[in-house]
Amino acid sequence: MENEDMPSGPWDAATYAHLRAERRGQTARVTLARPEVHNAFNARLIAELRAVFTAIGEDDAVRVVVLSGEGKNFSAGADLHWMRASLDFTHDENIADALSMADMFQAVDACRHPVIGRIAGFALGGGAGLTAVCDIAIAAEGATFGFTEARLGIAPAVISPFVLRKIGASQARALFVTAERFDAARALAIGLVHSVVAEGA
Numbered sequence: 001m002e003n004e005d006m007p008s009g010p011w012d013a014a015t016y017a018h019l020r021a022e023r024r025g026q027t028a029r030v031t032l033a034r035p036e037v038h039n040a041f042n043a044r045l046i047a048e049l050r051a052v053f054t055a056i057g058e059d060d061a062v063r064v065v066v067l068s069g070e071g072k073n074f075s076a077g078a079d080l081h082w083m084r085a086s087l088d089f090t091h092d093e094n095i096a097d098a099l100s101m102a103d104m105f106q107a108v109d110a111c112r113h114p115v116i117g118r119i120a121g122f123a124l125g126g127g128a129g130l131t132a133v134c135d136i137a138i139a140a141e142g143a144t145f146g147f148t149e150a151r152l153g154i155a156p157a158v159i160s161p162f163v164l165r166k167i168g169a170s171q172a173r174a175l176f177v178t179a180e181r182f183d184a185a186r187a188l189a190i191g192l193v194h195s196v197v198a199e200g201a
Helices: 043-057 080-088 091-109 126-132 148-152 160-167 169-178 184-190
Strands: 019-024 027-032 064-069 115-119 122-124 136-140 144-146 181-183 195-197
Touching (some): 019 043, 027 043, 091 126, 115 126, 122 126, 126 136, 126 160, 160 169, 181 184, 184 195
Parallel strands (some): 064 115, 122 144, 136 195
Antiparallel strands (some): 144 181
């Protein structure tokens, strides 16, 4: 597991290895910045997202947060290299890893400022979970969603409480077990996103 110290200062670029955070007036912008792996999660990105949303939530100068991904994709979920490394974790390390991810989603979900997600390209697995914790999710027409964990033989356990609240049990049951990918129009129809806009809007 990665246990690097997290420097302080939510707007200090040196604080983050895998995301960018800046404030323009009353708007905070958080951008996942691992485009070479489709902004997939690893332990460091998870820790950084938890830290930045905790800090932003305490910043009275912020009124709204815009969350997006660098490059073509919002987030393709978990980094496969990170997942392979977890095969060597002890039981306790795997529990700690899952709790760390759950804390990250909770930090976004509980942020006291509205979080607007700009969803383009892939939003798969944890990326779809991150969509679910946005207060307002705006998808590009070409966005692709999916709770794809079942293809890897695992359940979307960490994101399930947030997704169930967003799209309901009926839709979640079907999408969790089939792991099918679906387009922005269906994401809108089931309530995962709130609007669909033209590419690049």
